[in-house]
Amino acid sequence: MGKSFLCFLGVLTGTLIGVLPGLGPSATISLLLPATFYLPPTPAIIMLSGVYYGAMYGGSTTSILVNIPGEAASVVTCLDGYQMARQGRAGPALGISALGSFIAGTIGVLGLMIAAPFLARFALRFGSPEYFSLIFMAFSMVIYLASGSVIKAVMIIVLGVFVGSIGVDFITGDLRFTFGSLTLSDGVGLVPVVMGLFGIGEVLENLEEETGQIQILRTKLKGLLPTIQDWKDSLGPILRGTVLGFSLGILPGGGAVMSSFASYALEKRISKHPEQFGKGAIQGVAGPESANNAGSSSNFIPLLTLGLPCNPVMALLLGSLLIHGISPGPMLIKDHPELFWGVISSMYIGNVMLVLLNLPLIGLWVRLLSVPYSVLFPLILLFCLIGAYSLNNNVWDIIVMVFFGIFGYLMRKFNYEAAPFVFALVLSPMFEESLRQSLLMSEGSFAIFFTRPISCVLMVTGIVLFSVAALPWFKRKPFRESQ
Amino acid sequence: MVQAEAVQGKSMKTNERREEKMKKEGIVLAFGIVILSAMPATMVSAQGSYPTRAVEVVSPNAAGGGLDFALQLFKPRVEKVLGKPLIINYKPGAGGIQGTLSAKDAKPDGYTLMAATVSTLILPPLTKKGATYSLDDFTPVCNLTSIPLLFCVKEDSPYKTMEDFIRAAKTKKMKYATPGTYYNVHILMEALSRMAGFQAIHVPQKGTAAGMAAVMGGHLDMLVAASSGQAGPGKLRILATAEASRLDDYPNVSTLKEIGYPLVISASDSLWAPRGVPKEIITVLFDAHRKAYAQNKEEMDRIGKTGEQMVSILTGDELIKVYRAQYDFFKKILDEMGSAK
Numbered sequence: 131m132g133k134s135f136l137c138f139l140g141v142l143t144g145t146l147i148g149v150l151p152g153l154g155p156s157a158t159i160s161l162l163l164p165a166t167f168y169l170p171p172t173p174a175i176i177m178l179s180g181v182y183y184g185a186m187y188g189g190s191t192t193s194i195l196v197n198i199p200g201e202a203a204s205v206v207t208c209l210d211g212y213q214m215a216r217q218g219r220a221g222p223a224l225g226i227s228a229l230g231s232f233i234a235g236t237i238g239v240l241g242l243m244i245a246a247p248f249l250a251r252f253a254l255r256f257g258s259p260e261y262f263s264l265i266f267m268a269f270s271m272v273i274y275l276a277s278g279s280v281i282k283a284v285m286i287i288v289l290g291v292f293v294g295s296i297g298v299d300f301i302t303g304d305l306r307f308t309f310g311s312l313t314l315s316d317g318v319g320l321v322p323v324v325m326g327l328f329g330i331g332e333v334l335e336n337l338e339e340e341t342g343q344i345q346i347l348r349t350k351l352k353g354l355l356p357t358i359q360d361w362k363d364s365l366g367p368i369l370r371g372t373v374l375g376f377s378l379g380i381l382p383g384g385g386a387v388m389s390s391f392a393s394y395a396l397e398k399r400i401s402k403h404p405e406q407f408g409k410g411a412i413q414g415v416a417g418p419e420s421a422n423n424a425g426s427s428s429n430f431i432p433l434l435t436l437g438l439p440c441n442p443v444m445a446l447l448l449g450s451l452l453i454h455g456i457s458p459g460p461m462l463i464k465d466h467p468e469l470f471w472g473v474i475s476s477m478y479i480g481n482v483m484l485v486l487l488n489l490p491l492i493g494l495w496v497r498l499l500s501v502p503y504s505v506l507f508p509l510i511l512l513f514c515l516i517g518a519y520s521l522n523n524n525v526w527d528i529i530v531m532v533f534f535g536i537f538g539y540l541m542r543k544f545n546y547e548a549a550p551f552v553f554a555l556v557l558s559p560m561f562e563e564s565l566r567q568s569l570l571m572s573e574g575s576f577a578i579f580f581t582r583p584i585s586c587v588l589m590v591t592g593i594v595l596f597s598v599a600a601l602p603w604f605k606r607k608p609f610r611e612s613q
Numbered sequence: 614m615v616q617a618e619a620v621q622g623k624s625m626k627t628n629e630r631r632e633e634k635m636k637k638e639g640i641v642l643a644f645g646i647v648i649l650s651a652m653p654a655t656m657v658s659a660q661g662s663y664p665t666r667a668v669e670v671v672s673p674n675a676a677g678g679g680l681d682f683a684l685q686l687f688k689p690r691v692e693k694v695l696g697k698p699l700i701i702n703y704k705p706g707a708g709g710i711q712g713t714l715s716a717k718d719a720k721p722d723g724y725t726l727m728a729a730t731v732s733t734l735i736l737p738p739l740t741k742k743g744a745t746y747s748l749d750d751f752t753p754v755c756n757l758t759s760i761p762l763l764f765c766v767k768e769d770s771p772y773k774t775m776e777d778f779i780r781a782a783k784t785k786k787m788k789y790a791t792p793g794t795y796y797n798v799h800i801l802m803e804a805l806s807r808m809a810g811f812q813a814i815h816v817p818q819k820g821t822a823a824g825m826a827a828v829m830g831g832h833l834d835m836l837v838a839a840s841s842g843q844a845g846p847g848k849l850r851i852l853a854t855a856e857a858s859r860l861d862d863y864p865n866v867s868t869l870k871e872i873g874y875p876l877v878i879s880a881s882d883s884l885w886a887p888r889g890v891p892k893e894i895i896t897v898l899f900d901a902h903r904k905a906y907a908q909n910k911e912e913m914d915r916i917g918k919t920g921e922q923m924v925s926i927l928t929g930d931e932l933i934k935v936y937r938a939q940y941d942f943f944k945k946i947l948d949e950m951g952s953a954k
Contacts, residue, residue: 254826298708300794455843523704563819
């Protein structure tokens, strides 16, 4: 009884903070952490994990409704989700992301239950060279993310890599491009950047139209729930997203952001109508949303079976376990079965609660879109400002957000896309880190990426993907330029 | 001090009662007496009954880490002794520099304190630009916990002892992981390699967990890190520690000192105040922490152990001595390494 209630409390909190831009699961869990010290360990972890996967559900809501990613992992959901909302299909978009998340979450928990110890051991075989090859492969897929000019996509990726390199040089400890600013020495925060690029940029662009006439909703509402055709289109992306998100989530250094981007790129690649992506394709919502939810289940695998936290949220959960006197590791299932199985069964229940919680809310959210824009946009700005400040209690995060808001507006005006920028910003620090670690390990030899089997397979796949993507572009180039 | 506050509370209650009585007898008289009798009470609170309100503790590290573990361990128990809440204000950023700088500039009235580790207080001024503070800017309050630094290998590694490892390192270049460049453990390993005469390749990781994964997966040979749950079945094997004496929990793990390398160094979580806080206030704070630990020794030791931290109350004088010694040690090795700054 008490545990179900705490689980409900957790997923409810998670949904709410997922909906609020900026305020993410790690900030919330660190606020709740002291309160859980007074609870026994199992209910405490049940509640905190509820916040985590609840936030993954809620994160898509603002992406779809107003183009503001609630979490970094829901950046890709903006691309097609928001377009669906503008076409009056916010309901189906919200519905498919809730139900896709439910399917993915449930399959993810099943996988966690059945294969956790084995998978965790396998994931340890990923060292720096494997990560490098994996990210290389991801980069060569990113070309599919762009729907317009490839040269513009490449330019924007390079810019993203540059912004990603601001801060402390991780290997030597030197400062790069910080101009004496302490705030910049931590690098440019991802969340204020995405809130600026997508949310503020969108608001600025909308303001060009005459106030009073602007409406997010361009047409009439078309149904609240996904149709049978929507389901037919989405089932494949949901299942593929689940597998992709689950696999990447196991890696001790993997991330929800990478899996949602990878799922989007994959769906666009195998789609018969890739031109519909970015214009409201339901597959572009179903895949990534499922991927980030499956990942949020498999993230628990390295923590519970090896004691390795793979992201800041898992590190907080580890802290909470330690203060209760439990040191997670291979012996956890044997020593504390009530904790392991308690958390897993709570995830089944929590996923059902989330669907029941989210489906009735869809009607409410959709109605929000009929609020006049002159009322809505000051509210959006306000929530963004509060959200950015809540990240670190630092005014600079607001400045970064506003800067990238203007930048995002200019990018829209000149037809550059924001998604490849975010992708590069997320992955380039990991890319550099794993490259330099690998070269330290091999004492400077690039052969290390081909002599290790897993790395070699990933690297060759990456090179093939890159060539396939680049060759037609080289052929078509003169034609494009003449356009 | 707690007693003084209780006495003051009582006297204020008597005042109130007296006031009620006076109202009946005559307002003018009442005013005069109330003012007179209230005056000594306000003077007492201004001088001696610290704290009269909540005390803020600036944490330069984010919630959920090792420093936060120590703070949370003490917080509820110290609050009971102090009679006022402690509010932990997290100001992470720039490797601890942001929070430390903001605490340095705080009013030295005892209502703003700072939590610190060697990595937030000593190392940034040695290795980073912008860390414009030194030990002299702060008054030591109390050391809270001490965390042993460990040298670990994979569970099935051929190296059974630290001597095995060092012997092998002289013929083959070993690769070791640390949580980051210029961390205390990185400098410690550099010092050891100089002393023992071997060269090893440093492959910095993002945090201890990433280092554990790299060594558990067999990608690197050794992890040097502060204790945070590395040991245990299916995880890593500890070869040595830089403690002064062997660890209670791992009696078979040798110290560096006993195998001939006199490097004694631990990580610690401690509490500081801005320079200029009156001595009496520091004494109140120190006594509160000592008392909190004395009253809950068994429980705090047990919880501390699961977080791989040992509660270790040191007075301000002892604390600053330890930190100064570490400062001198790190400075010497960093100079030899030719560090960035």
